Amino acid sequence: MNLGIPNLVAFAETLEALAEKDHKIIAVTSDSRGSGKLVPFGKKYPNQIVEVGIAEQNLVGMATGLASTGKKVFAVSPSCFLTARSLEQIKNDVCYSNNPVNLIGISAGVSYGALGTTHHSIHDLAVLRAINNLNIIVPADNFETREAIKLAAELEEPVFIRFGKRAMYDLHAEDATFELGKGIQLKEGKDIAFIATGETVYPAYQAAQLLEKQGISCRVISMHSIKPFDEALLLETAKSCSAIITVEEHFVNGGLGELCAGILMQKGISVPFKIVGIPDEYTVTGSQLEIFQHYGISAEGLFEVGNELLENNNLA
């Protein structure tokens, strides 16, 4: 696998390319054009960028007003502020009023690392899942990011997309397709299925390779769409694989893992199951990778979780 660029940069490049052809594309920023890698965008298309200052509520409100007139609006702000400070604007102005605003949560999850809890957004999927009429996408690599942005520009529905700022490995084959509500299977296997989302897909893939070396066959899925969700792929996976491990850069409360567990429970499917994410505690200080490692969101950590899950269920 090749190391690509940060998803953040892939986003900014894609938006720039779209804006060149479509003057309805508008980026709205809250003093975040630098963090959003949108300085070149602003220079090339000064009439297609709106700066509102450090005021996230107004960011989403203004984005709503612009979108209501037919503009293709991307409201770009750190995910921690966008999805907490302006949550009521997301709920009412964007989703309830059905204005097609694209909410771009940059430096999401624990991307801001040692800047600490104020800058982490490990609540965002949980709170946004609880709001009607919002598509939620968490791309894993540059391909998924580019496709998600292109899709959002044309969807005419409210969309939330979040990603980090570290360079990501290219996960997909050249003929991969990206579809809203459809997970992408990166690797086939039958003993353990890793269902991961966003920047945790790569460590899940690495763990799968380690497990394979000791003869444990692993499936790896990039579940980029949190809403709508690929229920069919989850159910098929639960039937085909002996155990499921979900992985997310998010609180274990209310994220991908609980979403999967809820679906399986209601279908009466019982399968050895483990949720790996950030636990409900003060998050340890460190870089994104150090935080990942601390909580077992790493090749080694997930390798151990895999072995334990099989052993505890007499599947080893």
Add this chain to the structure above:
Amino acid sequence: MNSLAIQKKSVEYRKKILTYIKKANAGHTGGSLSCIDILNVLYNEVMNVSPDNFHHPDRDRYIQSKGHSVEALFVVLADQGFFPESDLETLCQYQSHYVGHPTRKVNGVEQNTGALGHGLSISAGVALAGKMDKKDYKVFTLLGDGELAEGSNWEAAMIAAQYKLDNLIAIVDRNTLQITDRTRHVCNTEPLAEKFKAFGWAVKEVDGHHLEELKETFLSTPYEKGKPNLVIANTTKGKGISFMEDVLKWHHGVPSDEEFEKCMEELEKLTKTLEIV
């Protein structure tokens, strides 16, 4: 519309507001009665919006930030022909589209509102789009004076001045009461004119029940080229009903049968006075 006809409309609208609140056994009576003259003038005398052009990009917009006064909005929209007035019989009833706050499920409503402090930002966004696209439409938004305690209003106030949105007209229904007490005793938003002027707005103050004055004020924007417009409309909560005027409990009080009859008698008297004129 001649002066008498528009005055009659205000009386008729008041009757309807009270009728549908009584029927629903719920509603924001005081605030609907304080802002109804403003809505009357906007829809009948000022704005270029109707059921025929409601989806046209060049229409004027009205976004009611103080969403709780929805009864005033629904009564005026019905009168404008956006939907049959009989629909309002279902106000706040099970499965009705006619919710207790504005919703786009009702024809003629621009944006869903009700959580306070949202309308000004949205309106600034619409106004900015108008400037970008070189359109002539105007954006009107109605705020409560109590609502101005929401900080998001001041974020929007700053950015509206930054972008020189002189096509934006914010109207404050300054009835000086909110659910707890006098606004000045809860979180004093005064001096309002000076605050907005300091934020870069052009400000006018009017009698919010004087129809001619309202019309003239709304039609004379922009007050200063390149500045967003604030109209401070001095109003009386519960206006038009003697025992409701400036009385806190009518914020969302529903009249009893006896009180309702008295309301109708008072308004009927007013209608007759206007007919004699």
